[in-house]
Amino acid sequence: MILGHDAALPPDRAPRTLRTIRHADAEGVLEMVSGDPNPRLRAVALDYTGYRERSAGPMRRRELPWPGIVLIFDFGPTLRFLDADGTVETGRHHGGFLAGLHDGTVLTETVGAQSGLHVNLTPLGARRLLGLPMHELANRVVGVGEVFGPAGGRLVERLLNAPGWAERFDLLDAAIARRLAATEPLPGIATAGWRRLEASGGRIAIADLAASLDCSRKHLGTVFREHLGLSPKTVARVLRFHRAIGLYDRGLCSGWADVAYECGYTDQAHFVNDFRRFAGVSPTVFLATRRPVERATLPG
Numbered sequence: 001m002i003l004g005h006d007a008a009l010p011p012d013r014a015p016r017t018l019r020t021i022r023h024a025d026a027e028g029v030l031e032m033v034s035g036d037p038n039p040r041l042r043a044v045a046l047d048y049t050g051y052r053e054r055s056a057g058p059m060r061r062r063e064l065p066w067p068g069i070v071l072i073f074d075f076g077p078t079l080r081f082l083d084a085d086g087t088v089e090t091g092r093h094h095g096g097f098l099a100g101l102h103d104g105t106v107l108t109e110t111v112g113a114q115s116g117l118h119v120n121l122t123p124l125g126a127r128r129l130l131g132l133p134m135h136e137l138a139n140r141v142v143g144v145g146e147v148f149g150p151a152g153g154r155l156v157e158r159l160l161n162a163p164g165w166a167e168r169f170d171l172l173d174a175a176i177a178r179r180l181a182a183t184e185p186l187p188g189i190a191t192a193g194w195r196r197l198e199a200s201g202g203r204i205a206i207a208d209l210a211a212s213l214d215c216s217r218k219h220l221g222t223v224f225r226e227h228l229g230l231s232p233k234t235v236a237r238v239l240r241f242h243r244a245i246g247l248y249d250r251g252l253c254s255g256w257a258d259v260a261y262e263c264g265y266t267d268q269a270h271f272v273n274d275f276r277r278f279a280g281v282s283p284t285v286f287l288a289t290r291r292p293v294e295r296a297t298l299p300g
Contacts, residue, residue, distance in 0.1 A: 016166055028055030028112075033165045038173045044125030045176055050165040052115040060086060060109045062286060065102040065278050066242045067198065067235065069126035069137075071119040072096045073144065073156050079114060081141055082107040084280055093143035095156045098126075100137030101229040103238060105280045117159055117168055123228045124186055124194055129179050138229035189213055190227040193220060197232065202239030203264040206232045240264060241278050244271060248283070256283065 019034045030053045037045040046068065053059075060082070072079075074096040081091045086107055096116065099106065101123060127134050130147055137147075144152035155175060162168045185191075193213055197204060209232065210220045217232075224232045244263040246252075253259045260271040275283045 096144040134229035202236035
Protein backbone atom coordinates (compact mmCIF):
# COMPACT_ATOMS: atom_id res chain seq x y z
CA MET A 1 0.00 0.00 0.00
CA ILE A 2 1.14 3.57 -0.70
CA LEU A 3 0.53 4.55 2.91
CA GLY A 4 2.36 1.74 4.70
CA HIS A 5 4.38 2.41 7.85
CA ASP A 6 7.62 0.72 6.86
CA ALA A 7 8.47 2.52 3.64
CA ALA A 8 12.12 3.50 3.32
CA LEU A 9 13.29 6.84 1.99
CA PRO A 10 14.88 6.76 -1.46
CA PRO A 11 18.66 7.03 -1.03
CA ASP A 12 21.10 9.62 -2.30
CA ARG A 13 19.26 12.88 -1.70
CA ALA A 14 20.64 16.21 -0.59
CA PRO A 15 19.26 17.84 2.57
CA ARG A 16 15.82 19.25 1.89
CA THR A 17 15.53 23.03 1.51
CA LEU A 18 12.35 24.59 2.84
CA ARG A 19 10.92 27.84 1.49
CA THR A 20 8.58 29.94 3.63
CA ILE A 21 6.15 32.60 2.43
CA ARG A 22 4.14 34.70 4.86
CA HIS A 23 1.53 37.16 3.69
CA ALA A 24 -0.78 39.40 5.66
CA ASP A 25 -3.38 41.85 4.39
CA ALA A 26 -6.83 43.10 5.31
CA GLU A 27 -8.30 39.70 4.45
CA GLY A 28 -6.10 37.71 6.82
CA VAL A 29 -2.79 35.89 7.26
CA LEU A 30 -1.40 33.05 5.16
CA GLU A 31 1.80 31.08 5.82
CA MET A 32 3.12 28.48 3.38
CA VAL A 33 6.17 26.23 3.73
CA SER A 34 7.23 24.45 0.54
CA GLY A 35 9.72 21.71 -0.19
CA ASP A 36 10.75 19.67 -3.19
CA PRO A 37 10.09 15.94 -3.25
CA ASN A 38 13.02 13.56 -3.52
CA PRO A 39 14.44 13.99 -7.06
CA ARG A 40 13.68 10.33 -7.78
CA LEU A 41 9.99 11.13 -7.36
CA ARG A 42 9.77 14.14 -9.66
CA ALA A 43 7.84 12.19 -12.30
CA VAL A 44 5.10 11.73 -9.71
CA ALA A 45 5.16 14.59 -7.18
CA LEU A 46 5.89 18.17 -8.27
CA ASP A 47 5.95 19.86 -4.88
CA TYR A 48 4.82 19.75 -1.25
CA THR A 49 3.38 22.77 0.55
CA GLY A 50 2.26 23.02 4.15
CA TYR A 51 -0.10 25.88 4.87
CA ARG A 52 -1.90 27.70 7.67
CA GLU A 53 -4.43 30.44 7.01
CA ARG A 54 -6.60 32.73 9.11
CA SER A 55 -9.13 35.24 7.80
CA ALA A 56 -11.65 37.60 9.33
CA GLY A 57 -14.52 35.42 8.13
CA PRO A 58 -15.43 32.78 5.55
CA MET A 59 -13.30 33.02 2.41
CA ARG A 60 -14.25 31.70 -1.02
CA ARG A 61 -11.92 30.87 -3.88
CA ARG A 62 -12.40 29.82 -7.47
CA GLU A 63 -9.87 27.09 -8.21
CA LEU A 64 -9.00 27.02 -11.91
CA PRO A 65 -8.39 23.79 -13.80
CA TRP A 66 -4.74 22.94 -14.25
CA PRO A 67 -2.89 19.99 -15.83
CA GLY A 68 -2.22 18.06 -12.63
CA ILE A 69 -3.79 16.34 -9.66
CA VAL A 70 -4.21 18.03 -6.29
CA LEU A 71 -3.93 15.94 -3.12
CA ILE A 72 -4.74 17.68 0.17
CA PHE A 73 -4.18 16.27 3.64
CA ASP A 74 -6.55 18.35 5.75
CA PHE A 75 -5.54 19.27 9.32
CA GLY A 76 -8.74 21.30 9.84
CA PRO A 77 -11.07 23.05 9.83
CA THR A 78 -12.48 21.14 6.88
CA LEU A 79 -12.85 22.93 3.55
CA ARG A 80 -16.32 23.20 2.01
CA PHE A 81 -17.06 22.65 -1.69
CA LEU A 82 -19.87 24.61 -3.31
CA ASP A 83 -21.78 24.53 -6.57
CA ALA A 84 -20.92 27.02 -9.33
CA ASP A 85 -23.35 29.59 -7.93
CA GLY A 86 -22.02 29.24 -4.40
CA THR A 87 -25.45 28.50 -3.00
CA VAL A 88 -25.33 24.75 -2.33
CA GLU A 89 -22.68 22.79 -0.46
CA THR A 90 -21.57 19.84 -2.59
CA GLY A 91 -19.21 18.15 -0.17
CA ARG A 92 -16.76 18.11 2.74
CA HIS A 93 -13.95 15.60 3.01
CA HIS A 94 -12.63 15.23 6.55
CA GLY A 95 -8.97 14.26 6.54
CA GLY A 96 -8.37 15.41 2.99
CA PHE A 97 -9.25 14.93 -0.65
CA LEU A 98 -7.95 14.35 -4.15
CA ALA A 99 -9.13 16.35 -7.17
CA GLY A 100 -8.93 14.68 -10.56
CA LEU A 101 -8.34 16.60 -13.77
CA HIS A 102 -11.04 19.24 -14.23
CA ASP A 103 -12.22 21.22 -17.22
CA GLY A 104 -14.11 23.71 -15.08
CA THR A 105 -13.75 25.76 -11.93
CA VAL A 106 -14.14 24.44 -8.39
CA LEU A 107 -15.55 26.78 -5.74
CA THR A 108 -14.25 26.32 -2.18
CA GLU A 109 -14.93 28.05 1.12
CA THR A 110 -13.12 28.16 4.44
CA VAL A 111 -14.78 29.00 7.75
CA GLY A 112 -12.07 31.57 8.48
CA ALA A 113 -9.17 29.24 9.11
CA GLN A 114 -7.58 26.19 7.52
CA SER A 115 -4.37 24.19 7.63
CA GLY A 116 -3.01 21.18 5.87
CA LEU A 117 -0.52 19.78 3.39
CA HIS A 118 -0.92 20.35 -0.35
CA VAL A 119 0.69 17.93 -2.85
CA ASN A 120 0.75 18.61 -6.58
CA LEU A 121 0.90 15.32 -8.48
CA THR A 122 1.50 14.79 -12.17
CA PRO A 123 -1.53 13.18 -13.84
CA LEU A 124 0.38 10.05 -14.84
CA GLY A 125 2.03 9.91 -11.43
CA ALA A 126 -1.40 9.96 -9.80
CA ARG A 127 -2.59 7.22 -12.17
CA ARG A 128 0.26 4.98 -11.08
CA LEU A 129 -0.11 5.76 -7.38
CA LEU A 130 -3.86 5.23 -7.29
CA GLY A 131 -4.16 2.30 -9.67
CA LEU A 132 -7.57 3.62 -10.76
CA PRO A 133 -8.91 4.53 -14.22
CA MET A 134 -8.56 8.30 -14.14
CA HIS A 135 -11.87 8.92 -15.89
CA GLU A 136 -13.47 7.80 -12.61
CA LEU A 137 -11.92 10.87 -10.96
CA ALA A 138 -12.26 13.41 -13.78
CA ASN A 139 -14.20 16.51 -12.69
CA ARG A 140 -14.58 14.99 -9.23
CA VAL A 141 -13.26 15.71 -5.75
CA VAL A 142 -13.07 12.57 -3.61
CA GLY A 143 -12.06 11.94 -0.01
CA VAL A 144 -8.68 10.52 0.94
CA GLY A 145 -10.45 7.52 2.43
CA GLU A 146 -12.22 6.81 -0.86
CA VAL A 147 -8.98 6.51 -2.82
CA PHE A 148 -6.60 5.22 -0.12
CA GLY A 149 -8.94 3.42 2.28
CA PRO A 150 -8.32 3.32 6.06
CA ALA A 151 -4.60 3.78 5.50
CA GLY A 152 -5.36 7.32 4.29
CA GLY A 153 -6.69 8.29 7.70
CA ARG A 154 -3.65 6.77 9.40
CA LEU A 155 -1.30 8.80 7.23
CA VAL A 156 -3.24 12.01 7.95
CA GLU A 157 -2.79 11.31 11.65
CA ARG A 158 0.94 10.66 11.25
CA LEU A 159 1.37 13.83 9.22
CA LEU A 160 -0.57 15.88 11.73
CA ASN A 161 1.50 14.55 14.65
CA ALA A 162 4.89 14.94 12.96
CA PRO A 163 7.13 17.56 14.64
CA GLY A 164 7.56 19.77 11.57
CA TRP A 165 7.14 20.24 7.85
CA ALA A 166 10.44 18.62 6.92
CA GLU A 167 9.41 15.45 8.75
CA ARG A 168 6.02 15.51 7.05
CA PHE A 169 7.66 15.82 3.64
CA ASP A 170 9.91 12.86 4.52
CA LEU A 171 6.82 10.79 5.34
CA LEU A 172 5.37 11.61 1.93
CA ASP A 173 8.61 10.73 0.15
CA ALA A 174 8.62 7.35 1.84
CA ALA A 175 4.96 6.63 1.12
CA ILE A 176 5.23 7.51 -2.56
CA ALA A 177 8.49 5.57 -2.98
CA ARG A 178 6.93 2.48 -1.47
CA ARG A 179 3.96 2.61 -3.81
CA LEU A 180 6.13 3.11 -6.90
CA ALA A 181 8.19 0.07 -5.96
CA ALA A 182 4.99 -2.00 -5.91
CA THR A 183 3.51 -0.83 -9.22
CA GLU A 184 4.31 -1.27 -12.91
CA PRO A 185 5.23 1.58 -15.27
CA LEU A 186 2.42 2.92 -17.43
CA PRO A 187 2.09 2.12 -21.16
CA GLY A 188 4.55 3.95 -23.36
CA ILE A 189 1.86 5.56 -25.49
CA ALA A 190 0.32 7.20 -22.43
CA THR A 191 3.67 8.54 -21.26
CA ALA A 192 4.81 9.71 -24.68
CA GLY A 193 1.43 11.22 -25.55
CA TRP A 194 1.27 13.22 -22.34
CA ARG A 195 4.88 14.40 -22.57
CA ARG A 196 4.55 15.60 -26.16
CA LEU A 197 1.28 17.38 -25.50
CA GLU A 198 2.67 18.98 -22.33
CA ALA A 199 5.88 20.04 -24.09
CA SER A 200 3.83 21.79 -26.78
CA GLY A 201 1.84 23.72 -24.19
CA GLY A 202 -1.30 22.20 -25.67
CA ARG A 203 -0.62 23.60 -29.12
CA ILE A 204 0.01 20.37 -31.05
CA ALA A 205 -2.95 19.21 -33.16
CA ILE A 206 -4.44 15.98 -31.82
CA ALA A 207 -4.34 14.37 -35.27
CA ASP A 208 -0.63 15.17 -35.47
CA LEU A 209 -0.08 13.82 -31.96
CA ALA A 210 -1.81 10.55 -32.85
CA ALA A 211 0.21 10.24 -36.06
CA SER A 212 3.47 10.82 -34.19
CA LEU A 213 2.52 7.96 -31.85
CA ASP A 214 1.50 5.71 -34.77
CA CYS A 215 -2.05 5.26 -33.49
CA SER A 216 -5.56 6.39 -34.37
CA ARG A 217 -7.21 9.40 -32.74
CA LYS A 218 -9.82 7.03 -31.32
CA HIS A 219 -7.18 4.86 -29.64
CA LEU A 220 -5.36 7.92 -28.34
CA GLY A 221 -8.64 9.14 -26.86
CA THR A 222 -9.14 5.82 -25.09
CA VAL A 223 -5.60 5.94 -23.66
CA PHE A 224 -6.01 9.50 -22.40
CA ARG A 225 -9.37 8.76 -20.81
CA GLU A 226 -7.92 5.76 -18.98
CA HIS A 227 -4.66 7.28 -17.83
CA LEU A 228 -5.38 11.02 -17.57
CA GLY A 229 -9.15 11.22 -17.28
CA LEU A 230 -10.06 13.64 -20.07
CA SER A 231 -9.88 13.58 -23.86
CA PRO A 232 -6.65 14.69 -25.59
CA LYS A 233 -8.38 17.80 -26.95
CA THR A 234 -9.63 18.82 -23.51
CA VAL A 235 -6.25 18.15 -21.91
CA ALA A 236 -4.65 20.30 -24.61
CA ARG A 237 -7.06 23.16 -23.86
CA VAL A 238 -6.33 22.92 -20.13
CA LEU A 239 -2.57 22.98 -20.81
CA ARG A 240 -2.87 26.03 -23.05
CA PHE A 241 -5.17 27.82 -20.61
CA HIS A 242 -2.88 27.10 -17.64
CA ARG A 243 0.16 28.37 -19.52
CA ALA A 244 -1.69 31.54 -20.46
CA ILE A 245 -2.61 32.31 -16.85
CA GLY A 246 0.96 31.63 -15.74
CA LEU A 247 2.45 33.97 -18.33
CA TYR A 248 0.15 36.80 -17.30
CA ASP A 249 0.45 36.18 -13.58
CA ARG A 250 4.23 36.27 -13.74
CA GLY A 251 4.34 39.41 -15.85
CA LEU A 252 5.92 37.65 -18.82
CA CYS A 253 3.52 39.25 -21.31
CA SER A 254 2.37 42.87 -21.51
CA GLY A 255 -1.34 42.08 -21.68
CA TRP A 256 -4.04 39.62 -22.66
CA ALA A 257 -3.47 40.12 -26.39
CA ASP A 258 0.18 39.07 -26.00
CA VAL A 259 -0.87 36.11 -23.87
CA ALA A 260 -3.34 34.99 -26.51
CA TYR A 261 -0.72 35.20 -29.26
CA GLU A 262 2.00 33.45 -27.26
CA CYS A 263 -0.26 30.53 -26.33
CA GLY A 264 -1.72 29.95 -29.79
CA TYR A 265 -5.21 31.38 -29.37
CA THR A 266 -6.65 32.81 -32.56
CA ASP A 267 -7.12 36.18 -30.86
CA GLN A 268 -7.75 37.77 -27.46
CA ALA A 269 -11.50 37.11 -27.72
CA HIS A 270 -10.79 33.40 -28.17
CA PHE A 271 -8.72 33.40 -24.99
CA VAL A 272 -11.34 35.32 -23.00
CA ASN A 273 -14.04 32.91 -24.16
CA ASP A 274 -11.92 29.95 -23.07
CA PHE A 275 -11.29 31.63 -19.73
CA ARG A 276 -15.01 32.12 -19.15
CA ARG A 277 -15.57 28.49 -20.11
CA PHE A 278 -13.01 27.21 -17.61
CA ALA A 279 -13.33 29.77 -14.79
CA GLY A 280 -16.91 30.97 -15.03
CA VAL A 281 -15.79 34.63 -14.93
CA SER A 282 -13.68 36.95 -17.07
CA PRO A 283 -9.89 36.93 -16.52
CA THR A 284 -10.01 40.50 -15.19
CA VAL A 285 -12.62 39.62 -12.59
CA PHE A 286 -10.80 36.47 -11.51
CA LEU A 287 -7.37 38.05 -11.15
CA ALA A 288 -8.79 41.03 -9.27
CA THR A 289 -10.03 38.71 -6.52
CA ARG A 290 -6.75 36.83 -5.99
CA ARG A 291 -4.38 37.62 -3.17
CA PRO A 292 -0.80 38.49 -4.24
CA VAL A 293 0.63 35.40 -2.57
CA GLU A 294 -1.71 33.18 -4.58
CA ARG A 295 -0.47 34.68 -7.82
CA ALA A 296 3.13 34.10 -6.77
CA THR A 297 2.56 30.39 -6.13
CA LEU A 298 0.66 29.34 -9.24
CA PRO A 299 1.34 25.61 -9.89
CA GLY A 300 3.68 24.85 -12.75
